[in-house]
Amino acid sequence: MPEMIFRVRWPDGRETDCYSPSLVIRDYFTPGQDYSVREFLAKADTALTEASERVRARYGFPCSRALRQRDAIQQASAAFLNQSGAQVRILSFSL
Known part of the structure; x- marks a missing residue:
């Protein structure tokens, strides 16, 4: 499965690299x-969540790294x- 990094800039100007185990990110962001x-x-x-489920479908278990990234995004977003x-x-x- 191709992995992808998507770089985001938060409202405070900070930039963060975010991980996805799938190219599905391209379906949601530009x-x-x-x-x-x-x-x-x-x-x-x-x-x-969809990316993690793609991993589950292929390998039989969800992608914990994608789920941790999702949680990190939720945490970072809370301030804004x-x-x-x-x-x-x-x-x-x-x-």
Whole structure:
């Protein structure tokens, strides 16, 4: 399964590399696009859960790294959820 790193810029300017065990991230995000924090959080949750399930279908167990990444995104997003107009930008994808 091809892995992917997607780089995001948080509303405070911090940049983070995020991991996915699948290219499914491309179905949910577009590099250069801004997403509200809530939209980013929802899409990341769906995409990383789907990626983990793809691993389960192929290997018989979920991808714990994808689920940890999902949890890390939830944690990082919490600080911005109540900031009006806060945006997360998808900077890039890399294989």
